[in-house]
Amino acid sequence: MSRLNFCTLFDSNYLSRGLVMYDSLEKHCDDFHLYVFAFNAKAEEVLKELNLKHMTVISLSEFEDEQLLKVKPERSRAEYCWTCTSSTIQYVLDKYEVENCTYLDADLRFYHNPRVLIDEMEASGKSVLITSHRYTRRYDQSFLRGKYCVQFMYFKNNPEGRDVLQWWRERCLEWCYARVEDGKFGDQKYLDDWTTRFPSVHELEHLGGGVAPWNCQQYAFSLNKEKQLVGEINGNSFPIVFFHFHGVKVYEGWKAIYAPRSYVLSDTVKNLFYKPYIQSLKAKGEELSTMFPGDDFHATGDAAAYRKESLFVGHIAWLKRNILGRIFPPRLA
Secondary structure, three states: OOOEEEEEEEOHHHHHHHHHHHHHHHHHOOOEEEEEEEOOHHHHHHHHHHOOOOEEEEEHHHHOOHHHHHHHHHOOHHHHHHHHHHHHHHHHHHHHOOOEEEEEOOOEEEOOOOHHHHHHHHHHOOOEEEEEOOOOHHHOOHHHHOOEEEEEEEEEOOHHHHHHHHHHHHHHHHOOOOOEEOOEEOOOHHHHHHHHHOOOEEEOOOOOEEEOOOOHHHOEEEEOOOOOEEEEEOOEEEEOOEEEOOOOEEEHHHEEEOOOOOOOOOHHHHHHHHHHHHHHHHHHHHHHHOOOOOOOOOOOEOHHHHHHHHHHHHHHHHHHHHHHHHHOOOOOO
């Protein structure tokens, strides 16, 4: 297979996360290029100064077209990022004329070559790859947030792949908000029927692609003889390809909230995934501080915010998810 092309988007608040992801790709992927859409001037400045070998930096002024700029004022920062996801993939395929492009969330970390995931799709004869949330039962939000997660989405630059991508971009331009409405949620619920709507879409089967706080409770994790992270379920083991560190927040003194508090994380998960990840973010921040002293690239919260999150917000989130959400489920109106 040809080179794997990835794209992602983030601003300077997520810069340390994006660079940790890049480092993990460099460690585990033999032939790749990452196109980063810098969503503010500071992120663009830092990334261009770093001048990383396998990275191309794209500014908002280069990327945004009339259609995106038209909807931008009516959407929140997060909603606009979601709106842009499909467009970043399309931009890479159009401008750089590459054979493929995979969108990545910036808060992923790779532990194994992602080519194994693409190989599975290639064997299926399809052109688009999507990944399921694989929710642990008590956290299942498929009905509200969608069965599939916009975290790792591969598109071939062929008519079949482009048809799916164009359909998705048009829907996101029409509606992409952080609320549940008429069976939609952000850019994500649109994926629910793709495997039946489009014959070219493959749902990933490899369990190592997409381990996350909402599904890690199902697996037993360990290091094998080669010191590689593996998961196991029902006696079947699999290599961990990537973990999605959704919801990680860092605070003064490098205190951290690992994930939304409604998700229960075992000590094994914390020790094998989260603690090394936080240490990597810290090391990346220290590396960047020598070049850009005084800048914060982690969206660091203060001590008061940490107390509020750990002592109050987390408990409310747990109640809403595990008790109130079951008694009074949100309406899809």
